[in-house]
Amino acid sequence: MMNAFAWHWPWLLAIGLIAALAAAAVSFFLSGRARRGSAQAPVFDLEQDFNTEYTSGMLRQWRWYNRVAAVALAAALILSVSLAARPSQVGSDEERAGSRDIVLCLDVSPSMLAYDHAVLETYQRLVAQFKGERIGLSIFNSTSRTLFPLTDDYDMASSQIKYASDVLGKVSDQDKIDKMDAKTSQDFSDLIEGTQNRKDMTSLIGDGLVSCAAMLPGFTYGSNGRGSSESGGPTEQRPKSIVLATDNVSGKSTYTLKEALDLTSKAKIGVDGLYSGAQTSKNDKTTLDMKRQIESHGGTFSSAGTGPQAIDAIVESIEKHKARSQDQARKASMLDTPGWWTLALALAVCIWISMTWKLKR
Template identity: 30%
Template sequence: MELAFWWLPIVVIVTLVAAIAAGWWLGRHRAGGRAIANSWRVTELPGYRKALARSGLFIGVTAVVLALVLATGTVAAARWVYTRVETPEKYNRDIVLCLDVSGSMTEYDADVIDRYLEMLPGFEGERMSLVLWNSSAVPVFPLTDDYAFVEDQLKTVRDAMKSGTGSAVYTSGTLTRPGASLVGDGLASCVMQFPGAEPSSEEPPVDDGRSRSIILATDNVVNGAPTVSLDQAAAYARDNFITVFGLDANEYRDAFAAEYEGVMSQYEFPYFPLTAEDSVDEIVDTITSEQTSKIQGAPQLYVIDRPEFWLWGLLIGVPVFLVCARRLRI
């Protein structure tokens, strides 16, 4: 506990001492009154003595109240604060939701987002990001552990997907190139959300000890010519120490599904057909059950200002002093 403006009480005390000294000096040099003959007859009266005693007591009470009001006001103005240093602990887990928002995928994407909204209250320091893509990718928000913000963004996208209206919420910016469901480009864009994974970097991939996961939800029905193939994007993810959880929304066991499963198997990434029961739940549970250690965040200084006690003192003391001053005709 300490005073934020520690010098303020010193200023108040010096000012009070100066005011008292000035008052005493002026009182000594003030012209005296005239003596009244036989005034002792009045001062010896019992009623006078009682009135004088009451007046002295009231002056004393008023002085005490004024002192308390000044002290309380001084402390309130000087800000009585509590300080503490905390070193936050966070789980070293990063998760990117990498969702194909082509027309055939929005229903499945909404299920994935729903599951993550259920998991948010149990998160503690995990960082999340959301990337929506079709022929081009749009990062909705970068990796962050601001869960209130994450929840608001996920609900906005989920509600737009479920309502069937307002598709611009989740498709804006995802169709800037010819084609649709360019999976390799979408996955590569999601990989770039992780620190140190920029393809232009000349430094080797960064292994910062954090668990890195991508949930890739797509039907892999590519329509067009992607810049990066799914195989190349998967290799890019592996080279940056990222685990891709493949969620296949293709309802048919065709060549697209075979390619998707084959690439995931080649790089030893988990693969889940969306037709399998509880596939979304299994992916999320697998990620969140990974053994992760806590990391120490940067120490943070908290300064807590608690003026309530002193303000309540002023709220009570000032009216009491005003009543006393009124009675004394100050």
């Protein structure tokens, strides 16, 4: 929507006009002095020396070309100053933050190995639906490891997810593990390296969630080892989400799931849960408790496996969080509109060049 015309730098236009008027005044003053000084002496001009019909016509044509060239040059100068003052129109548009930060958070504990391959395929399909978002992937067991940080390089992200999916797909059941060759064993070891640094601990969901949240702007660890959230500044303008895939089999962690969700909520990070364990356990008390806690913090919890319903639910939740976080206020903005001014300047310059060429002939 476009509104009234305006000058972005009106002071520059005023300076140009004042300079032009000053130059015209000086020129008029000097020409007046020249006429007064020459009034006492006889004046001879070309019309007297070449008082013929042909030469008189050529002289009139020359003077006409000269006047047109002068007018075109003056117009070009005025238009140049006008363009320098940036002709603009005041537009009113609804400004929206078009991008989001999304961390994919995956439990790689032994109880999840049978499902991680399918979860990563779900993540792959999620990435295919993103446009303009930054995404990152972190895996955790007793400790966490970042596979790739926040990025909008979807080719790289897809290749990393596919690689992890392929590796974990080769250890998705005991039969595959028994038949695993040395290369697969090394690839698997390299992939999960750094996720089992606490002895006799596994699937620490609260700690894993906090580690994933730490990948997002606006969330930091406190100096006392606990977590803290930061608010204010431009980071709040970018919606932030975490997609947490786990089977909710948790050991004794530094952060409980509730504490982790409290911290992410304070940092305005939306958390959506994707239950990825055995379907026979989706109605267990621990799973239902996880569902209740995530939903009470504004997220969605899907126990529909890794099918289209789960993806649709996660995408819908991310969109809702985006809508809540975006600044949808209508703001006025100055939009440069040099179009017709540029065309007029080009026309004036062309006329001046044409007249100058004729004068030289």
